[in-house]
Amino acid sequence: MRRRLTALLLGLAVAGGAVVATASTAQATPNGRQATTGSLASATPASTTRAAAACAITRHGYTGYYLCGTKFDDHNWGGTQPETYVIGTDNAVWHINGGTGGWKSLGGNVTDRVLAFAAINGRRNIQGIGPDGKTPWCRGWLEGQGWNSWQKCDIQSLAASRLEQGYTSCADYYSCPNPGVWCADFARWVWRNVNVHDTGVLTAAAASFIAYGKKHDTWKTTASYQPKPGDAIVFAANSTGTYAEHVGLVISANASGVTVEIGGNQSNAVTRWTSSGGAHIGDRLGSWTISGFVEPKYNIWRV
Structure with missing residues (x-):
């Protein structure tokens, strides 16, 4: 019997040789578990699907359908079985490799540009543009923890x-195995x-962010x-701001400068610094x- 996925994948059915939309969301999940979709879950994923939007894709002997014109990713995690990630006609992310059957x-509600990438400590992330057409959303998988x-x-x-x-x-952002400051980490x-490009340039030193910028x-x-x-945001301890001794991240800013910063190793934790009037260089x-x-330089888009 021909694999049923040809007939039922991604909220579509095959009727008389034509691809038509159905109400089914085909909510199969990794390892047989229910996918956790959080606030990205789509209540009626097939309701806006048009038959003309479905393009066939075959990987590992299974044919399914994805939204025509959207970007998908054939990603090799270093094994012998490449894994493919697509945006289904229900706007969920679907994937397949040689072992998924x-x-x-x-799950999710992604409109374009699904991308897989490896993050720190072996986490596998998938990323796509959310329903507003600009905000990136992610879901990650880690050995022993799942999705x-x-x-x-x-x-x-x-x-x-x-x-x-x-x-x-050591598996997260602390300098290991030797204790040390961890703001840059x-x-x-x-x-x-979040898939910033070329982060291999960065180290546990705040000055490495200057090297990245240059x-x-x-x-x-x-x-x-x-x-x-x-x-x-690179800081110096001296009043002239001529060294790189601390680094944080800009959370919000206005015409007057930075209003909110978040950084690691600020009072031995991740904390927030604020400036009501805004802060500029110096x-x-x-x-x-x-x-x-x-x-930062992003691999696929700038929010």
Whole structure:
């Protein structure tokens, strides 16, 4: 019997040789478990699906359908079986590899540009643009833990999710095995987990963010620069701001400068610093003087 996935994948059915939309959402999940979709879950995933939007895709002997015109990702995690991630006609992310036994839903509500990438400590992340057409959403998988829930994966949201937490373990963003300051580890961890490009340049040193900025021409040291959410903010302890001794992340800013910063190893935890009037290069924020800002380069889009 021909594999049923040809007939029922991604909220579609085959009737008389034609692809037609159905009410089925085909909610198969990894390892037979219910996918955790969080706030990205679509209540009526097939209601806006048009038959003309369905394009066939065959991987590992199974044929399914994805939204025509959307980007999918054939990703090799280093094994012998490449894994494919697509946006189904229900706007959920679906994936397949040689061991899944067919296409499986990872849930979500993604409109374009699904992308798989490896993050720190072996986590496998998938990322796509959410229903507003601009905000990236992510879901991650880690050996022994499985899939986490969908969440916004912009720099600001991820950094804020770690507020008041200290260093966790060698598998996260703390400098291991030797104890040390971990502000740069935290900022690097956030950038890497939202798919910022070329984070291999970054190290446990705050100065590595300056090196990143110089390499990508995003190191900003002029007072006229308008900082943006997601930028790294490099600090010095001296009043002139001529060294790189601490680094944090810009969470919000206005025409007057940075209004909210979140950084690691601030009072031995991830904490927030605020400036009601806004802070620019040369100004004090928290206990430090701002030396400059570094814009991240994203692999697929800038929020």
